[in-house]
Amino acid sequence: MAKLLDRQRYKCALGAMQTVQAIERALPVLNSGPGCAQKLSDSTGSSGYFSPNIFPCTSINEKDVVFGGVKKLDSTIANSLKVIDADMYVVLTGCIPEIVGDDTGEVVSRFNDADKPVIYAPTAGFKGNNYKGHEQVIDAIIDQYLTPSDDKQDGLINIFADVPYQDLFWLGNIRELERLIKELGLTPNTIFGYRRGIDNINKIPHAKYNLLVSPWVGINNMKKMEKKLGIPYLHYKTLPIGATETSRFLRTVGEFAGVSNEKVESVIKEHEDYYYYLIERYADLFLENRVINKQFSVVADAHYALAITRFLVNDLGLVPAKQFITDDTPKNMRDDIVKEFNKLNYGLAADVSFETDTYKIHEAIREHDYHGYPLILGGYYEKELTEELKGNFLNISWPVQDKVVFDSFYAGYAGGIRLIEDIYTVAVSRFN
């Protein structure tokens, strides 16, 4: 049912055009009103080989609403194939065709014999948010493009993590996860970002394992692939940030994929040594400052709320105040996610609220006693509030206005250090 979405933190399912855009040379073809792509694109970093103003669009008008837009969709797909050089054409439906009942699937099936694959995903805005839309796009690839393979490649492991573009650090994070997996002697396969694209999509059925690093987004894709392609999956719910979680992550993946204990431990030791070399040098900065207190709140999707909470508690010894999950997590996934917030060092548990209404989030932050300056990691909406509370603010979740990120990342050991750098850069910019 409709609800008050006060200062929203997600887009609609059609926002998954950004998931398609993250696949190199895959082209979203929108069956929607003329302005959906521009609205749903972020202002920085959304250009590239394709950009939202390249995405073909049926630009539905009043006549199409009344008489149907099937003919226009047909000519839009046919001409997209002629005008734009892509490896895969992903037709995404917006609200209008789904309400008026245009059969997008039928039109797309007319292009089964095209030189390039043409698939479609139902992503009407009212069907859910862009986290759900992301799953729809991956589902479409599994259902309409991939076929099972008996030719399995040893050690090949598909990795799926966060939602591209919605997550500021999507590119850097997935590359770092690849590097870590590679160090275990496995062969990572991912489909997003530079030079991955359709070749890597084609490799998916040849993998022995799927790895999902996300609290809930993508779990349905894993189940679908297990069923259709026979690929077993490991669901690792926390994006590993910092030493504690990353070492646990490597041990879990190692055990799942049959990597020897010695190998895993030697990789961990190498990283932890350097990590603590750095931490040791800067420990006094954490211990001796006047502006960062122990208590913090994260306002983000489940992915970041969980990952950052565990990092700040288990690595830096901070104490969680209330944490806010803003991605409209499906109700049936919430209990599992809460459990993860309860497994913190020293028996600590974080109070988690699934809340999409920013007014209520801000009321809760105002009411909480942080025993000093609050540390708030959240969306741009928290900036003014944190200033008002004289706290420290870091913009880590959408919407982002305070930061430009190319391929920087928070995942892994190195990512943990980056996050500390960002937090303490905020701290040292004021009186300490």
Place this chain on the structure above:
Amino acid sequence: MSINLTSSNIATRENRIGSITGYVGTLKDLATKSECGTLKGCSRCFSQSSTCLSMCGLSQLAAIRNVAIIHHGPAGCSVTSANAYYMSKVMAKKRNVTSNTVYVGTDMNEKDTIFGSTEKLRNIILTVNDRYKPDAIFVSSSCATGIIGEDIDSIVDEVSYEIDVPVVAVHCEGFKSRIWATGFDISDHAIMQKIVKPPREGIKSNKINFKNFFESARTEIIDIFKNFDLEPVFLYCNSTIEELSHLSESLATTCICGTLGNYIGNALEEKYNVPYIRSINQCGITGFETWLREIGRITDRTELVERYISEQRAIYIPQIEEVKKELNGLTAVLGMGPGYTFEVSRVLNELGIKVVWALAWHYDKKYENGDVPPSMKYLLDNDIDFETSVADQQNYEVMNVLNRYKPDMYLSRHPGSTVWAIKNGTPAVYVADEYMIFGYKHTLEFARTILDTIRNRSFEENLAKRSKLPYTDWWYTQQVDTFLEEAK
């Protein structure tokens, strides 16, 4: 035109003033056909994404201080709220004022499309009013709510009895017009309908309503107007509802962009006899002077205006003449909204730069008063002609033109457009700020910026050398109008 303030709905630009989004030909042909009324626009059987009218309409309203926008639709429609939030915070800070404007969505889902959600909407409006105590509330529809026939007018009427500030229905179904500028008209209509009040008795004003986007030249214009004992009232960025309610008392209305200001300018004139200044716009030398003189004429301040013009000419004209020597003979392609394309073409001509092709994203055959837009009339009267298309932000058409003409520069005003020109190896000038070519001073700066841009083409060359363009070779061998179809 006849403005009907009894209905919250307004007709689209296509229906109201015969605007078109598809045409390829020459400026003269376009203008001649506009004048004699024979111009027919084309549609496209292939198009790339452009802009939603709701983004234009609601961003305008969200720029007003201390109001609430309630965008009834799925979360993608109201996603503009994130940027609107940012804009209202930074723009207010820039002026050293505060804004508590809030823009919310209703996160409509599938159930709502079947069973409707007017009761929910009603509660949301009341809650927003309780939370924020806004000075006005604008309730907008979306494609989805429009198609299922959600009656926002009735809800707005109902809650109006419970809320003591204006509650206004705004109809922003994205599919109803190809022309996003219809969104500007929609926001103006909302303001005219429920915010602007008749002039108070006995009020003597020296104010000029000034419709613009982001008021970056605010202090400069205040200073200019002081010379004439006039005071600008900028709208809608950082406006208050109180200020807007008195627009009817001003001496005149002017705007930085005809596409932006046409509706409210004409509406204020029609309803309240506030003259609308219909000159070419303030870009360039001739534009600035023509505009100032028109203000002088309408407000009876001709002498003051002439004095100002001669003082300023003495300072700037020699400098502009100096830069012109270096610009002479350069070629340009430009792609902008029609409010700018045909104004900037004039300025380029003034600076000695040859326009080889001008793309306007749409084209208003006539303005609300029935006249051909002044920018076109000027070009015609001065015998200026070049190839022209009406291109609806179609990037593939722009690239086709750039590839064919290889101009010295591409000028554009819309986000995400310049990068495509530079990947083609064409230096791009982003005319982002609406005051970038305003008056003598900024015309000079603009000329120098062009010079700087074409003097160092390293970035363009570096990127062009290393990036592949997404269009097929086939497309580059086609005519620009390949996908245009005669409108039925």
